[in-house]
Amino acid sequence: xxxxxxxxxxxxxxxxxxxxxxxxxxxxxxxxxxxxxxxxxxxxxxxxxxxxxxxxxxxxxxxxxxxxxxxxxxxxxxxxxxxxxxxxxxxxxxxxxxxxxxxxxxxxxxxxxxxxxxxxxxxxxxxxxxxxxxxxxxxxxxxxxxxxxxxxxxxxxxxxxxxxxxxxxxxxxxxxxxxxxxxxxxxxxxxxxxxxxxxxxxxxxxxxxxxxxxxxxxxxxxxxxxxxxxxxxxxxxxxxxxxxxxxxxxxxxxxxxxxxxxxxxxxxxxxxxxxxxxxxxxxxxxxxxxxxxxxxxxxxxxxxxxxxxxxxxxxxxxxxxxxxxxxxxxxxxxxxxxxxxxxx
Amino acid sequence: xxxxxxxxxxxxxxxxxxxxxxxxxxxxxxxxxxxxxxxxxxxxxxxxxxxxxxxxxxxxxxxxxxxxxxxxxxxxxxxxxxxxxxxxxxxxxxxxxxxxxxxxxxxxxxxxxxxxxxxxxxxxxxxxxxxxxxxxxxxxxxxxxxxxxxxxxxxxxxxxxxxxxxxxxxxxxxxxxxxxxxxxxxxxxxxxxxxxxxxxxxxxxxxxxxxxxxxxxxxxxxxxxxxxxxxxxxxxxxxxxxxxxxxxxxxxxxxxxxxxxxxxxxxxxxxxxxxxxxxxxxxxxxxxxxxxxxxxxxxxxxxxxxxxxxxxxxxxxxxxxxxxxxxxxxxxxxxxxxxxxxxx
Numbered sequence: 001x002x003x004x005x006x007x008x009x010x011x012x013x014x015x016x017x018x019x020x021x022x023x024x025x026x027x028x029x030x031x032x033x034x035x036x037x038x039x040x041x042x043x044x045x046x047x048x049x050x051x052x053x054x055x056x057x058x059x060x061x062x063x064x065x066x067x068x069x070x071x072x073x074x075x076x077x078x079x080x081x082x083x084x085x086x087x088x089x090x091x092x093x094x095x096x097x098x099x100x101x102x103x104x105x106x107x108x109x110x111x112x113x114x115x116x117x118x119x120x121x122x123x124x125x126x127x128x129x130x131x132x133x134x135x136x137x138x139x140x141x142x143x144x145x146x147x148x149x150x151x152x153x154x155x156x157x158x159x160x161x162x163x164x165x166x167x168x169x170x171x172x173x174x175x176x177x178x179x180x181x182x183x184x185x186x187x188x189x190x191x192x193x194x195x196x197x198x199x200x201x202x203x204x205x206x207x208x209x210x211x212x213x214x215x216x217x218x219x220x221x222x223x224x225x226x227x228x229x230x231x232x233x234x235x236x237x238x239x240x241x242x243x244x245x246x247x248x249x250x251x252x253x254x255x256x257x258x259x260x261x262x263x264x265x266x267x268x269x270x271x272x273x274x275x276x277x278x279x280x281x282x283x284x285x286x287x288x289x290x291x292x293x294x295x296x297x298x299x300x301x302x303x304x305x306x307x308x309x310x311x312x313x314x315x316x317x318x319x320x321x322x323x324x325x326x327x328x329x330x331x332x333x334x335x336x337x338x339x340x341x342x343x344x
Numbered sequence: 345x346x347x348x349x350x351x352x353x354x355x356x357x358x359x360x361x362x363x364x365x366x367x368x369x370x371x372x373x374x375x376x377x378x379x380x381x382x383x384x385x386x387x388x389x390x391x392x393x394x395x396x397x398x399x400x401x402x403x404x405x406x407x408x409x410x411x412x413x414x415x416x417x418x419x420x421x422x423x424x425x426x427x428x429x430x431x432x433x434x435x436x437x438x439x440x441x442x443x444x445x446x447x448x449x450x451x452x453x454x455x456x457x458x459x460x461x462x463x464x465x466x467x468x469x470x471x472x473x474x475x476x477x478x479x480x481x482x483x484x485x486x487x488x489x490x491x492x493x494x495x496x497x498x499x500x501x502x503x504x505x506x507x508x509x510x511x512x513x514x515x516x517x518x519x520x521x522x523x524x525x526x527x528x529x530x531x532x533x534x535x536x537x538x539x540x541x542x543x544x545x546x547x548x549x550x551x552x553x554x555x556x557x558x559x560x561x562x563x564x565x566x567x568x569x570x571x572x573x574x575x576x577x578x579x580x581x582x583x584x585x586x587x588x589x590x591x592x593x594x595x596x597x598x599x600x601x602x603x604x605x606x607x608x609x610x611x612x613x614x615x616x617x618x619x620x621x622x623x624x625x626x627x628x629x630x631x632x633x634x635x636x637x638x639x640x641x642x643x644x645x646x647x648x649x650x651x652x653x654x655x656x657x658x659x660x661x662x663x664x665x666x667x668x669x670x671x672x673x674x675x676x677x678x679x680x681x682x683x684x685x686x687x688x
Contacts (some may be wrong), residue, residue: 033393034500037587039431039571040397040491042498045389049377052473053384054488056442058480087383098400098486129396132486136402142442142476142486144398147384154386156378227383243381 017107018133024114029127031093041129043094046148053084053145059102059138067182070109072206073141074116080230081145082124083210083283087228088156089219090149091212092126097143100136113141124212153219160225160244160288164315167294169214169285169307172233173272174258176279178205180268188267197260204258208283214305215285221297223287231280233312234332238320240286250277250313250332253325278333288315361451362477368458373471375437385473387438390492395434397489399425403446403482411526414453416550417485418460424574425489426468427554427627431572432500433563434493435556436470441487444480457485468556497563499631504569504588508632508659511641513558513651516577517616518602520623522549524612532611541604548602552627558649559629565641567631575624577656578676582664584630594621594657594676597669622677632659 025036034042057063057077068076078095085092097117101110121128126145178201181192192198211228218226225244229236233255241248257276265272289297298309320332369380378386401407401421412420422439429436441461445454465472470489522545525536536542555572562570569588573580577599585592601620609616633641642653664676 034432034498038500038502039428040395040434042432042434042493043394043396044495045392045394045492048389050387050389050394050490051384052387052438052440052488052490054440054442054474054476054486056444056476056478056484056486058444058478058484060481061444061479084383088378088386090384090386094396096396096398096488098398100400100402100405100484130398132398132400134400134402135405136484137404137481140400140402140444140480140484140486142398142400142484144396144440144488146394146396146490148389149386151388154378156382158382 017110020107020111021114024111024118025128032127032129036130041094041096043129046093048148048150049154051085051088051090051147051149051154053081055081055084055143057141059140065139068206070112071116071119074113075120076206076208077141077143078117078120079208079210080283081143082126082212083208083228083230085145085147086210086212086215087226087285088149088154089215089226090147090154092124092145092147094146095121095126095128095143097128097131097141098134099131100134100140102137102139103135105139124210155219155223155226157225157227157240157243160240160246160315162246162315162317163291164224164288165291165294165311166237166248166250166313166315167287167289167297167309167311168229168233168256169211169301169309170282171256171258172229172282172284173261173276173279174201174204175208175281176275177201177258177261177264177268177270178203179281180270180275181264184268192264192267195263197263200260201264205281208281210283211285211307214301214307217300217304218285218287218289218297221289221300222293223289223297226285226287229280229282229284229286232278233286234277236286238332240288241320247316247318248313248320248332249316250322252322254310254312256308256310361454364451364455365458365477368455368462369472376471376473380474385438385440387473390437392492392494393498395429395432395491395493395498397425397428399428399487401485403484409483412550414456415460415463418457419464420550420552421485421487422461422464423552423554424627425487426470426556427552427572427574429489429491430554430556430559431570431629432493432498433559433570434491434498436468436489436491438490439465439470439472439487441472441475441485442478443475444478444484446481446483447479449483468554499563499567499570501569501571501584501587504584504590504632504659506590506659506661508568508634509638509655510581510592510594510657510659511631511633511638511653511655512573512577512600513555513629513645513653514626515600515602516573516626516628517605517620517623518545518548519552519625520619521545521602521605521608521612521614522547523625524614524619525608528612536608536611539607541607544604545608549625552625554627555629555651558645558651561644561648562629562631562633562641565633565644566637567633567641570629570631573624573626573628573630576622577630578621580630582676584632585664591660591662592657592664592676593660594666596666598654598656600652600654
């Protein structure tokens, strides 16, 4: 591990770049015994169990440098990992970041990227303890987050039971709307950015929020299974059901479509419900919970965080189905959210 | 986290590929509470402190698919991280792996890559608990390894003191010789592979060994500072000195140049001493130790592991110098090991 590979960037020498990065990362933090600069970081072990997750963001696949600021990208790369830790009902503690830079990337961009990471770490009270720097033809960001959870208290995807209610936090589809907005014709985008909903969609895509406290609250209230919505309700719910060995029935009329997405539909030419179900990167929580626990969970999420909890259906013995307002059933298609697969 | 990004490979569907990878990774392991397949892995916290490290390997920068087998590459990507953990005098426990695949990569290659990772994890008694799968124009492998060390027992780069001896395990330069071999004219390579030294150099580059037990032994024997030699003695020693606020005097005649490298010099047209000092990826240990402790350290490394420990110089107050057999001093140039920067 080390910020020491041969990296060329415009405007800075490699040593200057490494010094700049170390400055962004510097600062003693609770629990850090040895931080950036050695073969490995050393941290105090927390109480309970350790939670480990990693995600890779690739330029041209998960992001375009032309449509997201380095600060937002840095923050997002950390937050998507925090969201995974949160979805286990765990608390994030430390982050490691490996980055490959392409030759045309300017040093200032890299420093802003690390600034965004640092800001996200500060916001969620975790510490960036190390990483690696390399080069490649496209920018690649690989983040690992280590968290902790009281022994036996992690909430997995595997605990959903027949009859549980299916709930989601917040609203869905805004991030997918933001992505659609970033791909739309410049004239339409300009019009959209003049509207509150346009800025809201862009914000949802560029700056997702990880539901750390909300996940702990849901776990305490009795969530039987939980995960974060990174690839869309349809696909993620199908995964949860697979791991739990159950099915699901989703009531389309209950899906909490983001208001900004509803307002954007005409201009962007998208189907809001389709994006709310099939679009990814909302990073809201998807959970299952017994009927007797849902009221308390809803009240506590509202009281503590001002976040709504919405029932969108119920766990059934098997099969994945949707039912519309008229009672018509159809298969829930676990359509993939393939990031930039179709675009740019 | 999840093996769930849209990835296209030749010969397998995405789902088949993920199933194949999960199969390679499957198996309960001590300490693993929740393994692959959820938002994050959950593992038991070890006693003492946690050690965290990460490294990224990029196709065209750190490796070429034409010159290393997927099995060797998989093993190496794990071992270089184990080496970083070992260099803190810690024990590796868990690994996370994120991989970006280019479209032309065949599924069988990926399965072999994971097979190599799994084999390395088995060999060093750590467990692959999760990761991420993505796509990119070139293959990128990002590995994070989590280890443990008794509280306060990590050996950093910062503890070297004026007068300490500088020691290295094993011999140096063989990996750089292997890299030179992979770049040489096919006719010379064919000739080299007919010789034991040719195979030895190739093996050193493709299948490095991490010195886990050796590092613990050196730490117990009193090593004041330690790191692994990933970027070459000159560059890595200069880093150790920088972190420790000291200088170093290296006796060139004492540097343990790999025998296979000495034998290759004529055919490959390389300077063995230059590769032993400037070439990277040996993953031997570089340590500093008091004169009164070195004998015991040497004996124990020999007895327990059959590994030689060689004094190559001494820590001085400041400056980085070499001295040759005739007593001529020259500056130790911290020349970089820039992997594939000059080649292929």
